[in-house]
Amino acid sequence: MPRRPPSLESVGSVGSPIDPKLRKKVAVVGSGCAGIAALWALNRSYHDVYMYEAASRLGGHTNTVTWKNGKYETGVDTGFIVLNAATYPNFINFLKRVKVDTVPTEMTFGVTRDHGLFEWAGTSLDALFSQRKNIFSLRMWRMIFDIIRFNQFALDLLMADDENDAAAMNGYSKGAKREETIGEYLDREGYSDAFRDDYLIPMTAAVWSTSPDKCTLDFPAVTLVRFMWNHHLLSTISTRPQWLTLKKCGKSYIDAVMHGFPSNHLFLNTQVTQVTSEEDGRVRVHTHDGKSDVYDHVILATHGDQALRIIGSSATPEEKEILSAFKTSENSVVLHSDLSHMPASEKAWSSWNYLTLSSPSTGKQNIDQVSLTYNMNILQHIPRETFGDVLVTMNPLHQPNPDTIQGSFTYRHPLYTPEAVRAQKLLPRIQNKRGISYAGAWTKYGFHEDGFSSGLHIAQDHLYAKLPFQFVDSTYSRGRKPSLGLADLFPGGAEQTPPVPVTSASAGAEAQPTSPRIPEWHDTRTLHPQTAKTPAIMNALPRLPWRQSAQRWSCFFCQHARPSPRNLASPAARRAASTTPSPKQQTGPSFGGAPSMEQVHAHYRRKNATTAYYTLSIILGTVALSYGSVPLYKMICQTTGWGGQPIRAHGPDVDYSEDGLASRLVPVTSANRIRVTFSSSVSDVLPWKFTPQQREVRVLPGETALAFYTATNTSDTDIIGVATYSVTPGQVAPYFSKIQCFCFEEQRLNAGETVDMPVFFYLDPDIVNDVNMRGIETVTLNYTFFKAKYDDNGRFKAPVPIEQK
Numbered sequence: 001m002p003r004r005p006p007s008l009e010s011v012g013s014v015g016s017p018i019d020p021k022l023r024k025k026v027a028v029v030g031s032g033c034a035g036i037a038a039l040w041a042l043n044r045s046y047h048d049v050y051m052y053e054a055a056s057r058l059g060g061h062t063n064t065v066t067w068k069n070g071k072y073e074t075g076v077d078t079g080f081i082v083l084n085a086a087t088y089p090n091f092i093n094f095l096k097r098v099k100v101d102t103v104p105t106e107m108t109f110g111v112t113r114d115h116g117l118f119e120w121a122g123t124s125l126d127a128l129f130s131q132r133k134n135i136f137s138l139r140m141w142r143m144i145f146d147i148i149r150f151n152q153f154a155l156d157l158l159m160a161d162d163e164n165d166a167a168a169m170n171g172y173s174k175g176a177k178r179e180e181t182i183g184e185y186l187d188r189e190g191y192s193d194a195f196r197d198d199y200l201i202p203m204t205a206a207v208w209s210t211s212p213d214k215c216t217l218d219f220p221a222v223t224l225v226r227f228m229w230n231h232h233l234l235s236t237i238s239t240r241p242q243w244l245t246l247k248k249c250g251k252s253y254i255d256a257v258m259h260g261f262p263s264n265h266l267f268l269n270t271q272v273t274q275v276t277s278e279e280d281g282r283v284r285v286h287t288h289d290g291k292s293d294v295y296d297h298v299i300l301a302t303h304g305d306q307a308l309r310i311i312g313s314s315a316t317p318e319e320k321e322i323l324s325a326f327k328t329s330e331n332s333v334v335l336h337s338d339l340s341h342m343p344a345s346e347k348a349w350s351s352w353n354y355l356t357l358s359s360p361s362t363g364k365q366n367i368d369q370v371s372l373t374y375n376m377n378i379l380q381h382i383p384r385e386t387f388g389d390v391l392v393t394m395n396p397l398h399q400p401n402p403d404t405i406q407g408s409f410t411y412r413h414p415l416y417t418p419e420a421v422r423a424q425k426l427l428p429r430i431q432n433k434r435g436i437s438y439a440g441a442w443t444k445y446g447f448h449e450d451g452f453s454s455g456l457h458i459a460q461d462h463l464y465a466k467l468p469f470q471f472v473d474s475t476y477s478r479g480r481k482p483s484l485g486l487a488d489l490f491p492g493g494a495e496q497t498p499p500v501p502v503t504s505a506s507a508g509a510e511a512q513p514t515s516p517r518i519p520e521w522h523d524t525r526t527l528h529p530q531t532a533k534t535p536a537i538m539n540a541l542p543r544l545p546w547r548q549s550a551q552r553w554s555c556f557f558c559q560h561a562r563p564s565p566r567n568l569a570s571p572a573a574r575r576a577a578s579t580t581p582s583p584k585q586q587t588g589p590s591f592g593g594a595p596s597m598e599q600v601h602a603h604y605r606r607k608n609a610t611t612a613y614y615t616l617s618i619i620l621g622t623v624a625l626s627y628g629s630v631p632l633y634k635m636i637c638q639t640t641g642w643g644g645q646p647i648r649a650h651g652p653d654v655d656y657s658e659d660g661l662a663s664r665l666v667p668v669t670s671a672n673r674i675r676v677t678f679s680s681s682v683s684d685v686l687p688w689k690f691t692p693q694q695r696e697v698r699v700l701p702g703e704t705a706l707a708f709y710t711a712t713n714t715s716d717t718d719i720i721g722v723a724t725y726s727v728t729p730g731q732v733a734p735y736f737s738k739i740q741c742f743c744f745e746e747q748r749l750n751a752g753e754t755v756d757m758p759v760f761f762y763l764d765p766d767i768v769n770d771v772n773m774r775g776i777e778t779v780t781l782n783y784t785f786f787k788a789k790y791d792d793n794g795r796f797k798a799p800v801p802i803e804q805k
Contacts, residue, residue: 022046022464023046023047023048024047024048024295024296024297024463025047025048025050025294025295025296025297026042026047026048026049026050026295026296026297026298026299026463027049027050027051027052027283027285027293027295027297027298027299028042028049028050028051028052028299028301029052029272029275029285029298029299029300029301029302029310030052030053030060030300030301030302030440031051031053031055031058031059031060031301032059032060032061032062032301032302032440032441032451033060033061033062033080033441033448033451033452033455034301034439034440034441034451034452034454034455035051035053035060035299035301035439035455036058036059036062036253036254036257036452036455037094037439037451037452037453037454037455037456037459038299038301038439038455038456038458038459039051039257039261039455040094040098040257041455041456041459041460041465041467042459042463042465043257043261044465044466044467044468045459045463045464045465045466047463047465049265050265050266050267050293050295051261051265051266051267052267052270052271052272052285052287053266053267053268053269053270054269054270054271054272055268055269056268056269057268058254058258058268059079059250059251059254060079061079061080061411061448062077062079062080062250062251062253062254062448063077063078063079063080063250063251063409064076064077064078064249064250064251065077065078065335065406065407067335067382067387067390067406068406069386069387069388072386072387074382074387075248075249075251076249076335076376076380076382076390076392077245077246077249077250077376077380077392078333078335078392078407078409079250079333079409079411080250080448081245081250081374081376081379081380081392082105082107082243082244082245082379083102083243083244083245083448083449084107084231084241084242084243084244085241085242085244086230086231086232086241087230087231087241087449087474088448088449088474089449089472089474090449090452090453090456090469090471090472090474091448091449091452091453093469093472094253094452094456094469095246095253097468097469098253098256098257099256100246100247100248100252100253100256101246101247101248102244102245102246102247103244103245103246103247103381104242104243104244105243105244105245105351105378105379105380105381106243106351106378106379107243107351107352107379108121108122108123108127108350108351108352108378109121109122109202109203109206109350109351109352109354110122110123110127110343110348110349110350110352110353110354111198111199111202111354111356112342112343112344112348112353112354112355112356113198113355113356113357113358114356114357114358115344115357116343116344116345118131118134118198119131119343119344119345119348120134120140120198120348121343121347121348121349121350122350123348123349123350126347127347127348127350128144130343130345130347130348131345139192139194140194142192142194142195143192143194143195143198143199146191146192146194146195146199147195147199149191150191150195150200150234151234151235152234153189154185154221154225154228154234155225155229155234157180157185157221157222157225158222158225158226158229179220179221179222179223179418179421179422180220180221180222181217181218181219181220181221181418182200182204182217182218182219182220182221182224183217183218184221185221186200186217196217201217202354202356203233203354204219204224205354205370205372206352206354206370206372208413208414208416208446209329209331209370209372209394209411209413210329210370210413210415210416218417218418219416219417220416220417220418220421223416223421223445226475227445230474230475245379245380245381249380267287270287270288270289271287271288272285272286272287272288272310273286273287273288273310274286274310274311274312274314275298275300275310275311275312275314275436276314277314277434277435278294281434281435282294282295282296282435283295283296283297283298283434283435283436285298295435296435297435297436297437297462297463298435298436298437299436299437299438299439299455299458299459300436300437300438300439301439301440301455302440303326303328303412303414303440303442304323304325304326304327304328304414304420304423304438304440304442304443305323305324305326305327305328306328307323307438307440308320308323308324308326311323311436316430316433316434318429318430319430319433322423322426322427322429322430323423323430323438325417325419325420325422325423326414326415326420326423326442327414327415327417327420328412328413328414328415328442329412329413329415330410330411330412331370331394331395331410331411331412331413332394332395332396332408332409332410333392333393333394333395333408333409333410333411334392334393334396334400334405334407334408334409335390335391335392335405335406335407335408335409336391336393336400336401336404336405336406337388337389337390337391337404337406338391338400338401338404338405339389339391340398340400340401341353341355341371341373341391341393341396341397341400342373342375342389342391349375350375350378351374351375351378351379352372352373352374352375353372353373353374353375354370354371354372355371355372355373355397356370356371356397357397370394370395371393371394371395371396371397372393372394372395373391373392373393373394374391374392374393374394375390375391376390376391376392377389377390394411413446414440414441414442414446416446420442424443424444427443431458431462432461432462437458437462438458439451439454439455439457439458440454441454444475449474453471453472453473453474456471457471664702664737664762664764664765665702665703665704665762666702666765667700667701667702667703668700668701668702668765668768669700671700671701671768672777673698673699673700674698674699674700674701674763674776674777674778674779675696675697675698675777675778675779676696676697676698676699676705676707676763676778676779676780676781677695677696677778677779677780677781678692678694678695678696678707678709678780678781678782679692679780679781679782679783680692680709680782680783680784680785681782681783681784681785682784682785683784683785683786683787685787686719686721686785686786686787687713687714687715687719688711688712688713688714688719688721688749688785689710689711689712689714690709690710690711690712690783690785691709691710692707692708692709692710693707693708693709693710693756694707694708699762699763700763701735701763701764701765701767701768702762702763702764702765703762703763704739704760704761704762705760705761705762706758706759706760707758707759707761707781708756708757708758708759709742709756709757709759709783710754710755710756710757711747711749711754711755711757711785712749712752712753712754713749713750713751713752713753713754714752715751716751716752717751718748718749718750718751719748719749719787719788720746720747720748720787720788721746721747721748721749721785721786721787721788722744722745722746722747722785722786722788723742723743723744723745723747723783723784723785723786724743724744724783724784724786725741725743725781725782725783725784726781726782727779727780727781727782728779728780728782729776729779731772731773731776732763732767732773732776732779734764735763735764735766735767735770735773736761736763736764736779736781737761737762737763737764738759738760738761739760739761739762740758740759740760741758741759741760741761742757742758742759743783746788747785759781761781763779
């Protein structure tokens, strides 16, 4: 490995004296976010940089396309679209340097199954239940319950995670524990099929652009949970980071980087087919046209599997073993305006709209294909009134209307499997060997920040470029071991401020070249002050609370903080640890020892309070549900016709305009008249006589009819009664609409009083179009009167059984 220059300050910037021995000819293969980042950083150094790109344009997934609607035009991003303020630190710092502006945007997610048969969206409560039938779906409520449960308890995976970094550095099987997949975790914890099929699989498949059959359930559980934690996706309703989009689309930052770059150093439409090693240690780059050139260093800013194909036969066994673990999936993307690729209900329209089909032949709830529609009107603030519907659909379930298509593209995305995650930890073993470095989003989580940061990291650590800002490793942006309590469930609650991220290993070594070497996987914040001889770095970091500290592992039951065994990974660290103060001196959160009893008691008081809050919430929710269940059920029956309850058409919501009720009251003269009979009954405890004045009427669908009942109070006291009703056969109830009636209203009859009670109704004309209504010639409307449970003064009183009178 080349020796680091004695002083980056003296040779690391443009205009400084250049040692010819340090100046290198560097080739960057690939112009995606990783390649652009490396090029930008190296342009600020003394190196001679060249870029190769197989396509006719730069940017990779950063692909801005012109959208036309009549005389209007606007730019639309079809690959990289959004970023956020919390987990894109390096990219945001870069944008500030090149003066590319961002604007806030809205990130919402929704799921549509089987062309609208099942839909939900996370935009609002109204969108969550955009299909009102889901309010009464046990499957839907179980999904919601499991979402809240997963958001709270999946963090246990991070609390217990030891990462297996030391074992992984020795190879796949030399002590490395097999990582649990998210599918195995869900089975172990008993999560429902609804949560898996209607929430987690759609979300992970959408986020990683991966079809459900390939890796969703095989995704490493710890990696998935850590990603969701870092991106604040495990906060049920609490504050989340602001999402952003580039004001002038993604191409604006590509243009800013390439401005002034020598055209004879850029090779578009030039595919690199092979990279070989020369005897003098340099690297030869071969292109598809048979040409080749020699470079001092080559950065393969491609996908991992593409990098393996490029190094080809010259690859070492270790390079083959590691790079062969990285795979990609090919996804087609269409820019269009066909609304059939959006949820059926406009209430469920979101920024990201996941569409899927059930697969009865395989028994799967999701077909082996991810289809995701990005609503660019929302994401990039494109006015719908001016440009119409602007949609980007990845892997459409069916081809959009050709008249609506304005572009089709193909992108490759990394597949995340347990093998790929383990291989990521082994990458340092082949980086910067033979004059070759590897960069790309596949080296981390697969996002734009990961790819961009990998390019900066290569330029800084392998080629000693000096960045105009501090490089940030955002892998543990919120700490290794999170602490999430009840307050996280509320807006503006205990949303932890992310600790100052750890700088790159090279920056640490540069600050303290005499410090003992710490393994790359080790967090320098975890060492005791006497162990880590890097006071400048330690003092620059905020001291964390002992339960949130990234340097301690926690017992699952008592969560007593103890020094991590990894702190003693090196002989130097063990020697330093042997000189630490006595336990009395280092007890407490400031050191690596056990917490004091006061801290333990405070911890359990917090846990007990959380349990009490949850228990109280459940009790109050149950009481509220029990009180509201009866009127809610009554309202549902009146609205839907369930339980033989006719739909009530009267009230302030009825539209009596030409487009409202009047349009329904058109007799269908071609239909047969339907016989409507009337019946009545009275509760045993109500001394009333209640009878219909007519036995039957015959009406056409859409024709109104008026009927009367007569009620007589046969007792010598005033009594209040309440009537309920039903229709038989039950399937007719949705079509039996009453414009006016006396049901569910208190009817007070004085002693001996007789009153007539009208019912104004009609049968909806749609009854003739329902095949289930064929053959029905008679409908019966029944009313039953009950005694209201009030005394003569209006106070509640239980009814008195007849036998006690």
